[in-house]
Amino acid sequence: MDLKEKCVEIRKNILKEIGTLGVGHIGGSLSIVETLVVLYYKHMNIDPNSPQKVGRDRLIVSKGHSGPAVYAVLADLGYFPKSWLLKLNKPGTNLPSHCDMNRTPGIDMTTGSLGQGFSCAVGIAKASKIKKDGATIYTIIGDGETQEGQIWEAAMFASHHDLNNLIAFTDYNKLQLDGKIEDVCSIEPLDKKWEAFGWNVITVQNGNNCEEVDAAIQKAKLFTSKPTMIILNTVKGCGISFAEKAGASNHSMPISEEMFKEGIEELGGDQ
Amino acid sequence: MEMRALFASEIDKLMDQNENIVIINADLAKPNGFGDLSKKYSERAINVGIAEQNMASIAAGMSSYGFIPFICTFTPFATRRICDQIAISICYAKQNVKIIGTDPGISAEYNGGTHMSFEDIGVLRSIPNIVIFEPVDNSQLKNILPQIVDYKGPVYIRMFRKTTPDIFDEDETFNLFNAKTIKEGSDVSIFCTGIMVSEVLEANKILKEMGIDAEIINIHTIKPLDEEAVINSAKKTGAVVVAENHNIIGGLRSAVAETLSENYPVPIRAVGIRDVFGQVGKMPFLKEAYNMTAADIVKAAESAINNK
Numbered sequence: 001m002d003l004k005e006k007c008v009e010i011r012k013n014i015l016k017e018i019g020t021l022g023v024g025h026i027g028g029s030l031s032i033v034e035t036l037v038v039l040y041y042k043h044m045n046i047d048p049n050s051p052q053k054v055g056r057d058r059l060i061v062s063k064g065h066s067g068p069a070v071y072a073v074l075a076d077l078g079y080f081p082k083s084w085l086l087k088l089n090k091p092g093t094n095l096p097s098h099c100d101m102n103r104t105p106g107i108d109m110t111t112g113s114l115g116q117g118f119s120c121a122v123g124i125a126k127a128s129k130i131k132k133d134g135a136t137i138y139t140i141i142g143d144g145e146t147q148e149g150q151i152w153e154a155a156m157f158a159s160h161h162d163l164n165n166l167i168a169f170t171d172y173n174k175l176q177l178d179g180k181i182e183d184v185c186s187i188e189p190l191d192k193k194w195e196a197f198g199w200n201v202i203t204v205q206n207g208n209n210c211e212e213v214d215a216a217i218q219k220a221k222l223f224t225s226k227p228t229m230i231i232l233n234t235v236k237g238c239g240i241s242f243a244e245k246a247g248a249s250n251h252s253m254p255i256s257e258e259m260f261k262e263g264i265e266e267l268g269g270d271q
Numbered sequence: 272m273e274m275r276a277l278f279a280s281e282i283d284k285l286m287d288q289n290e291n292i293v294i295i296n297a298d299l300a301k302p303n304g305f306g307d308l309s310k311k312y313s314e315r316a317i318n319v320g321i322a323e324q325n326m327a328s329i330a331a332g333m334s335s336y337g338f339i340p341f342i343c344t345f346t347p348f349a350t351r352r353i354c355d356q357i358a359i360s361i362c363y364a365k366q367n368v369k370i371i372g373t374d375p376g377i378s379a380e381y382n383g384g385t386h387m388s389f390e391d392i393g394v395l396r397s398i399p400n401i402v403i404f405e406p407v408d409n410s411q412l413k414n415i416l417p418q419i420v421d422y423k424g425p426v427y428i429r430m431f432r433k434t435t436p437d438i439f440d441e442d443e444t445f446n447l448f449n450a451k452t453i454k455e456g457s458d459v460s461i462f463c464t465g466i467m468v469s470e471v472l473e474a475n476k477i478l479k480e481m482g483i484d485a486e487i488i489n490i491h492t493i494k495p496l497d498e499e500a501v502i503n504s505a506k507k508t509g510a511v512v513v514a515e516n517h518n519i520i521g522g523l524r525s526a527v528a529e530t531l532s533e534n535y536p537v538p539i540r541a542v543g544i545r546d547v548f549g550q551v552g553k554m555p556f557l558k559e560a561y562n563m564t565a566a567d568i569v570k571a572a573e574s575a576i577n578n579k
Contacts, residue, residue, distance in 0.1 A: 060332075101335070102365055109335060110364035113355055116328045120360055123332025130293075130314045131336065150356075153325035160320075 027250030062117030115148030144176030159198030207232025275304030346372030387549025393521020
């Protein structure tokens with residue numbers, strides 16, 4: 001499979017989800033597309049026909065507002081009909097803004113209150129260790145989310161318990177809701193922080209490049225001890241010009257009919 | 272036996288029988304009586320360190336993997352400090368986590384105002400999907416603990432830590448969701464929970480001398496409230512007293528008043544903490560300070576009866 005082409009397709013579906021509604025968390029959804037695609041189509045041991053399969057790999061998207069990106073991938077894999085994507089946040093939907101394990105097949109943990117999903121992922125990694133089922137637990141946190149104290153509580157626990165079955169990603173797009181991270185409350189030096197907390201750290205120069213993300217995951221899987229943090233240098237709103245240009249405002253932004261059409265055109269049009 | 276010792280021994284038996292039970296604490300295993308469990312269950316008795324938020328969400332994650340986690344710390348840290356983790360990671364996500372808060376209300380004694388939670392029931396009662404249980408003695412805790420393990424969903428156990436008077440016989444049986452009538456009566460209904468039950472029994476001796484026939488019902492499960500028991504008793508007596516070791520705002524008194532105001536309004540009098548913070552002191556001093564003595568219960572009963 002051409003993962004790069006798959007990313008374009010996923011981006012189109014994200015835009016359709018949010019564009020059909022007219023507003024949504026587009027920036028942080030677009031920045032993690034490559035990571036989701038590489039994980040779901042290349043690395044994760046999952047079965048869309050059996051979403052609750054025992055011993056499966058899991059992904060906890062702690063930055064729960066990226067739900068639309070995860071939904072686009074899960075629909076493509078067949079966890080639920082693609083028609084659901086056009087009902088994002090509409091009355092009675094199974095696809096809410098933030099990930100909900102009780103509503104959406106394929107979602108491994110309910111997230112949205114930042115910091116909590118990461119602790120849940122750590123708990124899941126610990127649970128998998130006790131069950132000795134050999135699963136790999138993946139989790140994605142936001143760079144702004146890194147400001148939550150709970151992240152660091154969980155970081156200490158994960159290294160203390162030597163959870164080498166846990167591979168985490170930081171979507172380091174340098175922006176949070178109110179502006180640049182460095183202006184709001186810097187999280188630098190990010191790699192040294194994770195190293196100091198006892199984690200393996202891999203920095204990906206371009207987190208919106210499938211090959212680089214794939215290489216990082218392969219390297220992470222080779223570590224025999226400690227959890228691993230992969231810091232992804234990404235672009236918030238990546239792949240759609242109006243979203244990228246909006247900067248921090250793309251966290252959740254209105255999308256007009258013109259913007260929607262322009263975005264679809266930019267992604268190669270709708271076949 | 273102290274309630275913490277009883278709990279430690281019972282959870283040990285349950286963990287022996289059920290390998291999905293895990294017990295997680297935030298550096299308070301020893302004061303809560305189960306410090307030795309980690310020697311026996313190296314994987315399933317976990318101390319996360321002083322990190323209550325992490326403890327709650329880790330438990331939710333482990334629950335999603337099929338475990339039945341019990342998390343335990345002092346009451347204020349088990350509730351108000353991790354309210355959002357309980358609401359979202361546990362209750363909204365429908366995870367099977369049991370939360371134990373010890374030293375509720377004035378039983379925190381010398382730990383004082385910072386550790387004295389008068390608001391925990393109020394904080395949790397408005398969160399959907401949670402059961403709130405306050406054991407009155409060892410017999411009740413021992414009998415209901417296996418029911419809590421069998422019940423699939425979040426349960427908050429508001430647990431006394433030290434020695435508490437035996438109210439019930441050792442072989443008494445209970446249903447987690449049914450209130451327990453201790454004594455039938457016709458003049459006033461006294462709904463009580465936790466340490467206030469023994470105080471109510473003291474008050475009853477005085478009421479009996481006064482010729483007042485009180486009905487005494489132990490509401491060990493505050494949510495969901497056994498509404499049928501509350502309404503039927505109120506219909507029978509026409510006057511109600513609620514005695515609790517909690518702020519009278521948000522706790523059992525509120526739950527009873529909400530139910531009766533919609534179904535069978537009668538005069539209600541409250542005995543409990545009147546919207547103030549705690550302080551250091553032994554329980555007898557604190558009961559006096561917060562008007563939670565047998566004499567206060569008698570006065571409340573008289574007032575409720577006189578307002579029928």
